[in-house]
Amino acid sequence: MEVDYSSIKVIGFDADDTLWVNETYFREAEEDFASLLDSFETKNKIDQELFKMEMKNLPLYGYGIKGFMLSMVESALEISNNTVSQATIADLLNLGKKMISHPVELLEGVKEVLEALSGRYRLIVLTKGDLLDQERKIERSSLSKYFHHVEVLSDKKEENYLNLLEHLEINIQEFLMIGNSLKSDVLPLLNIGAQAVHVPFHTTWQHEEVTIEDRDFNYLKINKLSDILKHL
Known part of the structure; x- marks a missing residue:
């Protein structure tokens, strides 16, 4: 699906199962x-x-x-x-x-993508989970140099995204979220008027599974993270 990303200035990345294995x-x-x-x-x-x-x-x-x-x-x-x-x-x-204590296992193409995008966009991490654990993963990943901001959210619902984007003074129309979960990383963003890219991971927690009709939503689905470079 072709989506216009010409207005995008800030890109948010999910962490678990988008940047590294979880x-x-x-x-x-x-x-x-x-x-x-x-x-x-x-x-x-x-x-x-x-x-x-x-x-x-x-x-x-x-x-x-x-x-x-x-x-x-x-x-x-x-x-x-x-x-x-x-x-x-x-x-x-x-x-x-x-x-x-498990070592952080980066997914294929992560560093390549962040290296390519960090000079052209403001990159941030938006993830759920335990604050200490996620901070530890960021440190072990050696990826922190690519990100302007890291936010660990209690949940990823429309309200959470709206509050954070307002706090960071990010225009909704200029924001793109990339993640593996339709429920947490794609649908809430589309519902508030932002854009999102779905990059599925081979394993999905039962709680994150949703059933939707793709034709009802205008978002890009890619097979691996590095494919985003073809569109940005």
Whole structure:
């Protein structure tokens, strides 16, 4: 789809699964979680219960690994009827610590894209998650030099974007968001009059999945991040 980006002056990038790998580690942790509790329930039931617990706790803990860790512990207690061993609880906490300490794995073409765009546009990072964890990832990624601003949002809804763009004095018509989530990185921007580019990641968290008719929205979908250079 051809979209006119001639008015764009500021480009926002999602971080997790747009700049670096993230969701893959959650899926691996879920597999380990199910293995640790397989004496209590089937894997399918364990997966369902963990997701239900994450959704229940999301308003309390927000997005990120720490909230996921707490949901794993609470799910383990519930699934086991409070009989899960202390050793297993320790294993669950270590799963989360392993995720937090995992090296940042940049996705293909990220540095190439940022290098090419940083001289022509004002680049910012707009991501969800735990503040400390996301700050740590930015530092480990060695990408901070490309960005004028990094913002960790509690959520990515229309109101969050509007408030931030106003605070940063960014004209909505001059803003383009690039991310892997239709729900968080594309549709809210289109709804407020900005532009957005969808670059899907091979794994999507169930909470971020949406079903839409592409013809109803005017946005660009690319296969990999470096493809954006053909349009900007």
